[in-house]
Amino acid sequence: MRVILSRKGFDSGSGGCPSPLVSGEPLSLPIPSDHETPTTYGMLPRQMGALVESLTRGRRHHYTQKHWCHLDPDLDPLARPRRPGWRAGLGQVRAAQGHLHKQGVSPDDLFLFWGLFQPVEPSAGDSAWRYCGVREHRVFGWLQIGEVLPVGNQPQRWLQHYPWLDGHPHLHGDEWHPSNTVYIARKRLRLAACRTDVFLPERL
Numbered sequence: 001m002r003v004i005l006s007r008k009g010f011d012s013g014s015g016g017c018p019s020p021l022v023s024g025e026p027l028s029l030p031i032p033s034d035h036e037t038p039t040t041y042g043m044l045p046r047q048m049g050a051l052v053e054s055l056t057r058g059r060r061h062h063y064t065q066k067h068w069c070h071l072d073p074d075l076d077p078l079a080r081p082r083r084p085g086w087r088a089g090l091g092q093v094r095a096a097q098g099h100l101h102k103q104g105v106s107p108d109d110l111f112l113f114w115g116l117f118q119p120v121e122p123s124a125g126d127s128a129w130r131y132c133g134v135r136e137h138r139v140f141g142w143l144q145i146g147e148v149l150p151v152g153n154q155p156q157r158w159l160q161h162y163p164w165l166d167g168h169p170h171l172h173g174d175e176w177h178p179s180n181t182v183y184i185a186r187k188r189l190r191l192a193a194c195r196t197d198v199f200l201p202e203r204l
Helices: 048-055 096-104 155-161
Strands: 003-007 019-022 090-091 110-122 130-131 134-150 179-185
Touching: 019 048, 019 134, 090 096, 096 179, 130 155
Parallel strands: 003 110, 019 110
Antiparallel strands: 090 179, 110 130, 110 134, 134 179
């Protein structure tokens, strides 16, 4: 088993600011999308829509609750309505997927997701927020690979066999590069026969 450290969520390049630490809990904000996806920020639970709208106000790009977001990795069973059998998933494409392929990433390998965070506090009412502390990097989630799906540009074919993946951005639309791949989580974490090799891609 290998461990892949994968940077995700808002930062200075994607989103323009850190994801929030709310009462010490990291809430990774999905990066914005410049095209339609199945999810807007306003659809997300735990006040994420209000957080995005408050924390990006006055910045180069202001995102509202109506903006589309790229909910990936999709780890939270409460983030969207789910079909029976749902499991977490991560999509990768082009250079990022090429790097994983060259490294031989396969079932039972473990993704650890990390990102840039900063504490926030309520400001001027229950639905407004502001930053109030020091930025830091944190691990906020994980996914152990159960299956690797070579989705390519034919997501509908895969949705026939995995209907509970409906809503994942990498199975939405048909404009994907042929390298489009989705990593599906195992049903149970397995840590037997661990190996110690860990590699750190620049950003996946």
